[in-house]
Amino acid sequence: MRARGSPFERLFWRATTLVVLVYVGLPLAWIVSLSLKPASDLADGHLIPRHVTLDHYRAVFANPHFPAAMRNSLAIASLATVLALGLGMLAAYAVVRLRFPGRRYLLGGSLAVAMFPPVAIVGPLFDLWRRAGLYDTWTGLVLPYLSLTLPLAIWTLAASFRDLPWDLERAARVDGATRMQALRRIILPLAAPGIAATAVLVFIFAWNDFMFALSLTSTDHARTVPAMLAFFTGASRFQQPTSSIAAASVVVTVPVVALVLVFNRPIVAGLTAGAVKG
């Protein structure tokens, strides 16, 4: 495969790849560059910084709001992921392995939930949360995140469960294993990559949310990174916060991009299988 193609063709594909990389990379390279430039070079228009400084990164971590927001984001997105995976696996298993009335409605219904505009529910949630004491708490974000994460989890898990060799489960049960044993020993290890990819996708969805975080939190107690970034200001109003925002953006982007790169194959499978095969 690799060696095929005329030199001209190879050149064409190399060029195409380059175009795609520039398209993807330029805005990112720019924000990285802004985060490394000293304040005096901020407006110089150079992509490659003439002087490199880590001051902005130090400033970002010295600002107490940023580490707090990172902690909130990590905790809330992880909790939402665990919850969505737990509920999603049960439902996906049922959809794939069991015949029961209403099965199709479950998939259709969760598709409908996936298309729900968050702004349509954020008002009543605020009204409810403010009275229940859930405003500006982790719980107050984890619960609405289910509306973003659970449908995605059900669809991608169902798609990956469908491809599993369920005959092995049947064989194990014939050999005397209980349903749970068969699931745990045989199916779970095989399902692990799909579950991991789902976890990454679901985590990204929760990590990415802006509307709920903006509306249902207000302080370091629960405010997440995207909401904090939108309100990020420099140490004082006399300071242009551009560099700090750029540095903070880089910090929050790196882990997600790393996750995406590591899990790229199962993610692509998960993303597209849910949408097309379903």
Next chain:
Amino acid sequence: MRMPREHRLGWLLSAPAVVAMAAVTAYPILAAVRLSLYRYDLRFPDARTFVGLRNYATILTSAIWWKSVAATLIITVPSVSVELVLGMGLALVMHRALIGRRTVRTAVLIPYGIVTVVAALAWRFAFDPTTGFVQGLGVLDRPWLSARWSAFTVIILTEIWKTTPFMALLLLAGLALVPTDVMRAARVDGATVWQRFFRVTLPLMKPAILVALLFRTVDALRIFDTVFVQTRGALGTEPVSLVGYDTLLVSLNLGLGSAVAVLIFVLVTGAALVIVRGMGDALPEDRLR
């Protein structure tokens, strides 16, 4: 005996997910419908009264609402169309490429994984006259986010950058479903590259295209993050979500804001139904070929 047990187990396993989804979507939207019939403004806590459909009348006679509907469409239609074309190109590249295919496939996932707020900030800085690079490109030198149409352009570009990869991946999956023997047969029959693409590939991909359209249209109609970060709705770029957010959570006018929310829900659901109906027509026709 066996069947009902399987039914019971199926329901039992799906119940937690169903209940959770209903609790965080169906219940709040019903609450929004109820609130929308009241004058309920947290700034006037004692003045809560039933007003029937008055909030809806207020919104539907408001120029602000219709302008925001227009802004939403001005953002949605170009971004989804361009994404479809670009995404198709990207999908074809990924489908056909022999060299660099993995690199491309991995790279396109990056915009998808990036927090929308960060993407919006990156583009805002790029177009900013002091911190950007776009003004270094000669004719493009202008304060982009200071005028209406250029601000729309930046917003739409950001959307396209962020979501074309998703579109491309969905279309790529659709391309993979085009049987190679059909393509080979077409080639043998002497069809040109263009004929093959428009007469064979595209019709076979119609379901995948419609799915991609559905997802992205619904998503674009809900646009909020990018506009909030880049213009905060100034210069007539305010989409419906921002009007809803401001009425609900900045004014704390929960009655009126809930009516906005319900109308947005209707708008998005309506758009989804139109596309789904198109999909329903497409599927059988497809199978016939």
Next chain:
Amino acid sequence: MPAPSGCRAAHILRRACVAGVVFVSACSGGVASGPPVLRWYVFDEPSGAFATAARRCGEESGGRYSIEMTPLPTAADQQRSQLVRRLAARDADIDLVGMDVIWVPEFAAAGWILPWQGDDAREAVRGRLPSAAATVRFRNRVWAAPLTTNTQLLWYRTDRVDRVPTTWDDLIRTAESLGDSGTIEVQGARYEGLTVFFTSLLASAGGRVLAPGDTTVALPPPATERALGILKRLATSTAADPTLSTSREDQGRLAFEAGKASFMVNYTYVWPSARTDAPEVARHMAWARWPSVEAGRPSRVTVGGIDVGVGAFTRHPRLAFRAALCLASVKSQRTAVTMGGLPPTTEALYDDPDVRSVFPFADLLRQTLREAVQRARTPLYTDVSLAMMRVLHPPSEIDSVADVARLRSAVQRALDSRGLR
């Protein structure tokens, strides 16, 4: 979809909420012993002047309370949305509120701050500039103590102009004649600053937004048309900054400090800032009264500032009133002006040598403040202001005749609580 009925979902959600409450209160930890800590929510004052005042008040209370500052975001609209949501959630953590003057009617009407009584109420406004004292009054009661005030002056470059323009028409003409360096920095982004700018123009033209009583629209056509006309003329003039439609106070300051502009209307903080950041510009920087609209009729400029109120859900209302008085006392104001460059509300301080050394323009500032105007004093102020900026933005597209009617109807809708935001 086999959706459960709304009631069932509500029940489950409520149980989830209860669990959440238990979880959250378990997390908030034990109650600290010792004197109560009063939390003061106020904007993140960069010089540390507010923090210093808070510390001093705690020390002077003789161990009865201490004050902990909880900073709000820098932008005023974000400060408000954060506060109102927490107050709507009946947050007992908010003991003291540093309010932008425009929030007082809203917070008072909604029951989010406590009214002041008797001696405390009298003490809160004693010796204050009338325009500052007026910011804390609503429905014949006092709702806060005025800590700082603020208003705009005209700043210009003495090395580029030899005569100070006194009217807007004059100013625009002078700036245009200077060519490239003639830029006038004003606030034209779609935010509160634009409403402030227009309100000052309108008041200087002899008009006001709401009729006395603040429940019906005033916006008299001749004055409104005049104010709109100036805004439009400025925005379409070569003297306007090309980024006018996204300009806020700080962009204007930066452009002025970079030497790109010869005129600017802005708050007093630009003076200490220019002296540190751009000394060569500061050397040629001078001030004058905000330009008038009609020659011979002095301008009337909008008043701003911070008022200290007591949160309605505080656990320590009596201590909070004492603390608020201390935070807005003459001593605290002196700290605010010397450290932070924030103009005091107590009139006598304008004769104080320390204040005059920070503000060499103290007399002009006091005179402007004496004749300053209030923005609309209605609980719906944020809606009214937003309705106005929607019509006014972008300033270059104003139609000074047709927009009078649009402005009137937009403000009327906002007053009827029918204003979409």
